Amino acid sequence: MGQLNLNTVQKFYGTFEVLKGIELEVKNGEFVVFVGPSGCGKSTLLRMIAGLDETSSGDILIDGKRVNDLPPVKRGIAMVFQSYALYPHMTVFENIAFPLRVEKMPEEKLKAKVEHAARILHLDQRLQQKPGMLSGGQRQRVAIGRAIVREPKIFLFDEPLSNLDAALRADMRIELAKLHRQLQATMIYVTHDQVEAMTMADRIVVLNAGEIAQTGAPLELYHKPANIFVAGFIGNPKMNFLAVTCKGVVDAGVEVDYKGQTVVVPVRPHAGLVGRTLTLGVRPEHILLGAGDLSLTVTPTVIERLGAHTVAYAAIGGGEGENYCAMLPGTVAIRPEEQVLTGIRAADCHLFDEAGIALERRVELTDIDMGLLDPAAA
């Protein structure tokens, strides 16, 4: 069992409110990822759940029991630190065995457990080495091994992959996902890497300045961001934003005007939108070459060719620097400083009001397998 509830959890450092009344429920066996910009309070929240930092107000419940005043070990959690926090003077075996030694587990049982964990993590060959002799990925696995052997109800990870290089990170991502399937334990994972968040989470919690900006399944956040912050934060390269004016509300959605072009965005309208300035968002990967429902002629300043994609950056009216980005598949024949026509499909657009709140999209469901959007139905 590893069910977690946070009830209006607050955290103050002095008078500075780092966390502003977090409400969250994590189901048993769920893989929840906390994302958010640097300094938004991810680590603080994780450390509070772990019991390393104190909770200023609000309750933390694990399996329905209030644990605010319990030390970490009594909460049934295990934590994997960003720095791994391996004991440099102990062998891999002793590092993994540490929690069991603390419990004074009989030698034989301990050995079996450690070896079992090592096998899962492909560390069997390394048990007698010291952490200093391991590669980053191996160290990471030792840190996980130390968490596994305790068989905790909840695993906490604080940016565990941030020290690794890209290739290793991709490998570790896959291994962690498999581990989760294998152990069926609740996992809470902090990262600022979106790829990690998108690929591993059952549910993503987006934090912004100490508040939850949105909670939802990865693709829900991708396709239906609740506000402009989440829309900009999820997705790489970042979503493009254009200032548009609301012309009117029609059956199919909201009709907006961008520099004389009119387009109907299929979103659920509010009352009293007409005439107001809205923000239209579109992801770089949804920009097409050639005309679309909305067409923009831009002069790319920087073109990045990644082989599989070509990413073009351009500056369009207002704002400094490149604020328009298109990610086109394969190798495309565009050149810097040469005008090119790009198009946007109305169905790919997001619309946000002045407060940054999204108007709910009527997503073309043919595009998404709804079963995937709702993990419970899977």
Next chain:
Amino acid sequence: MGQLNLNTVQKFYGTFEVLKGIELEVKNGEFVVFVGPSGCGKSTLLRMIAGLDETSSGDILIDGKRVNDLPPVKRGIAMVFQSYALYPHMTVFENIAFPLRVEKMPEEKLKAKVEHAARILHLDQRLQQKPGMLSGGQRQRVAIGRAIVREPKIFLFDEPLSNLDAALRADMRIELAKLHRQLQATMIYVTHDQVEAMTMADRIVVLNAGEIAQTGAPLELYHKPANIFVAGFIGNPKMNFLAVTCKGVVDAGVEVDYKGQTVVVPVRPHAGLVGRTLTLGVRPEHILLGAGDLSLTVTPTVIERLGAHTVAYAAIGGGEGENYCAMLPGTVAIRPEEQVLTGIRAADCHLFDEAGIALERRVELTDIDMGLLDPAAA
């Protein structure tokens, strides 16, 4: 002017040969990126060019002059360190001004120069702060500023972005590319991040264990890797490799057999290939859903949904772990543990002989703007 030649440059540490006779010519104004796995000698080579490490044998020529015995400043190079190496006790202004102070430049001229550099790098507002108060990206720019003011012939960068998070890295990438255009200086850039290499380089030098594996424009490396090492190293996720048998040589290319399916790969054949075991390579992004020239039914074990793409990993015959990876566009309705049919187009395939040397591909030129392949023609 900033033209660089390396003539059979070797480096020994003790008896260990770190660099094995490197031959390279860098043209004036070129942006050359060194990539390669960790420990292959990238930093060593860069430090030898800079004059920080001694050259064991061979000549380093800058603008035709042998500089082996000159100190860095006399070589007309500037270097940006991975750790930035900012002086923590000096303000941003003083950090940037440091090389000029060394030259004893008159205060007024110095001030003008530093301010000019700061403006280019958008650091005008930060000149009086200390490095400790800056964000990673700003620090990076200060380090570049320090290099710019000297107006060197050649810039050397050693993994300058590796300490930054993904978003900042993308921004800095663009800024560096613009800077290169602006200054028209020769730049040599070490990284192990492929996206950086692909997007910024005029030419990429792939190093492997102290030797140059291939030199070429980014897309040339992507489309026509000279050997299996480069093929696997360039591109993310990594290229898939399948063991095939050569059936025969036909006009259109080489006919190979993979588990009973026959496909003709459009490559220039060698003599005496028939009957030998070759390696067929195909990039994940070229794998299609449904049948192709070569069809594989696989059971994905891990599926990563990134919103813009769906990446599926599967294990196919031989080898441990997932050795087959497909990157499919958008959100695709596939599920783990459910069989799916994937196809490969013959034109997307690469073929390598037993020694790992590529058979030259007859690339479908309609796919690639050849002008882009050859920067000189652009």
Next chain:
Amino acid sequence: ADQEISFIACGDKMQPAHADFIKKWEEANPGYKIASEVVGWAQCQDKVTTLAAAGTPVALAYVGSRTLKEFADNELIVPITFSDAEKAAYYPYIMDTVTTSGKQWGIPVAFSTKALYWNKELFKQAGLDPEKPPTTWAEELEYAKTIKEKTGIPGFGVVAKTFDNTMHQFLHWVYTNDGSVIDGDGKITLDSKQNLEALTALKDIVPYAEEGPTSYEQNEVRAIFLDGKLGMIQASVGAVNRLKETKIDWGVAALPLGPSAKGPGTLLITDSLAVFSGTGVEEKAIEFAKFLTDPENQPIYEAQEGLTPLRPGKAVDDMVAANPYWKPFIDGISNGGPEPLFLDYKGLQNTMIEMVQAVVTGKAEPADALKKAAADLEQFK
């Protein structure tokens, strides 16, 4: 410029008397200047030696007479001639303390003798006659035992710390039993019947001495006595002034005598002014030193410092008349013995201390300790 005569005095500051004399002498001897330096007791000797060893001796220095032989043997100091009249003016044996191989090597400047102090109050408490101090070792031992047993307070102060006066205190026993350490011909006479008796007596009295004698030197033992926690001690006249500040009812008498004694005895310790060679002002230094210690000036200094007088005379008689407690200190002189002169006096000192400590702590029997020490002494002559 003036010729400088460097002068190292020991103590914390220049004695007012000496400061006066220096001024007077400088006035009488224009062209000469006394450059005096005062060095603390603990380091005085070492500093003088270091300077001499390094080849920059001082002209004149205040040293313990026991070091003279060593200095003389190494030709670091010059001999000093005394006229017979000058010699005769001193108490007997005083010249002996500065004489080796027939020459005098220093000018005596300070003199001390020892006597027995006893605590009348403790004697009373122990049922002893408070006005009757012991006169023999046997009595001394018996009284000490009685005091210890009756009052629980140690009866006698034994000095046995690793410190120079441990040897001095043992020599009290030696010289009150007609013993000696070395004879005039340089023969070691330590291993004798008299000295065995002395060492045995010391050993016998230890059980009635303060706890842990090996951790107390002379002044510390005196402090215990001043605190009323000791029945008897052997000490110099300096204790008198301190006793006057306490409420203790005390008496002082000549040191008790051993079985082989031929008469009263005490240890004679002198300090001398030594003149170092190689300074170019040796003559003047001698002149100055004699001036400091001449019969006119010396008593003024002695009075200020509370020292035993070097020379008999009317002044001394007057002093004894005025302060009867002086009597045992003066009387002892006639049968006293000098600190033995050895080439390596530190070696002598260490050997003697080791011997005393071995006996006091019960590590060795007196006879064995004596034999071993006598053998060891041979190398230090």
Next chain:
Amino acid sequence: MSVQRSTVIFAWILLLPAVLYVTVIVAYPLVDTFILSFTDASLKKTTNWVGWANYDKIFNGTFAEVIVRTFVWTFFSVSIKMIVGVFGATMLNAAVPGRALFRVLTMPPWIVPMAIGIFMWGWMYNGQFGMISGMLQNWGIVDGPVAFLARGSTAFWATIITDVWIGVPLVTLYMLAAMQAIPQDLYEAAWTDGAGRFYRFRRITLPLLIPSMITMSMLSLIATFNSFDIIWILTQGGPNGETTTMIIDTYRTAIGSKKYGEGAARAVLICIFLSIFCLAYFRVTSRLAQGDSR
């Protein structure tokens, strides 16, 4: 090549002042001492070459006993210093109110002139008037006065304790610094795994302090081996020579008895012993460094 050479030259330029200084002021007297050890130098104006005689004499005398005693004394002093220092550092490292003040209060033994500190201990050890004996009597633990410096057995330990006292502030300070260099997350990880305070100390703090402890104990060993003032002021090597260490014996020979030649030979021996120690130390640490390369 030339770049390389210029750095080497620069390095030597930087070193030159200190090297010259130490050479002139210390190395010269050292060499002098070494030469002296083969002569019969004394107060005499002339000295003669005596070859190995001085060394012969040392080993034929009671010196072997002194050597053993010196080792034992040094061993206990250094060990206790390290134990007390680590203990003190641990206490001062605890996040409790007042620790800044407590840290300052650790320093005085280091600041006070050594001789004065020793005199204060002399008072403490005094049987009749001292604090320890006095308190023990007041509390009725002992009957009569106890003179700690009167017997070899107690004096030996008393001098060690005083040496420990003088050395502890610096050890504590270094150990405190070393402790603070241990990353906090190691403790948090262990705590999360349920390790209690003592367990954390035993399994994490102590092992990670070992390299610092080795360095510190070597520096402390050199100082302790040469510790002179303490024994000299408290016991002068007595009683019965039971606190005589090599340096005391050397001083007694060279400065006391003015046998400069024999004294120099003893000083050279001390240096040789210490060098062997330090060599062994470098071996051990380099092996340790290889062991867990970080």
Next chain:
Amino acid sequence: MSQPAMINRYRWYELIAIYAGIFVFLAFILSPFVEGFLVSLKPLGLLFSSPYKFWPENGSFDAYRTMWVSVPGFARYIFNSFFISTIVTAVVLVLVVPSAYAFARFKFRGSGPLLAAFLAVNMFSGAVLLIPLFRLMRTLGVLNTYFAMIVPGVAFLIPSAIWLLRTYMMRIPRELDEAAFVDGASHFYTLRRVILPIAMPGITVVAITTFIGSYAQQFIFALTFNSKTEYMPLPIGLYAYFGRQEVIWNELMAASFVGIAPAVILIFLMQRYLVAGLTAGAVKQ
């Protein structure tokens, strides 16, 4: 509001244990000072009295007044100690900073043995070298001047200062030197403009330890190489309370407390830098 991290939250019995531990430790450190202080309060006549009483009867601060009279030059001695230590510290820093940098940064033949040789200096105690040193001082013509105490003092404080500072400097990233080198800065310019400012915390610690080392411990050199009262440092001043026959214990102790007060105040003011500097450059881990 800011509370210690949870891990440092102590239960009541842990707090008691910690404070008890600190008490025991400080009791050991400070009890001689308590004894010394009590001695300084007692009138000389009552110093030696038993049975032992912890609180002095008739205790008074008289000794703190009379000590100035008994040794009139005492203030001067304190000043001298301060003066000598300041110069010694300055000279040590001037010599040690470049050497520590050289040892920390440059690998050249002989650097290891040379470093060891510096350590070896501490293997000979000053006392043994006294006579050769005396001859040397005389040759240099510095006897009976402040230099007589400064010159040897510096020499014996150099080794540990080098060791300490070297370990500190090894923690400064090498890239900083290299960056300056690439920019054309000479080695010396780099040292002055880059390394020195960054190493300041470490230098502060070395300065403090050197100062203390010199302030309190320069006895033997002062005694042997200097005869001029006006140049004598504090320890000699303290020895002056050893009277001709008697030690004026209460004044000696009072003077000791007065004498070390300046250094204690210094430590108190600097303690933050001391621990911080040591932490950053702790003895090689």
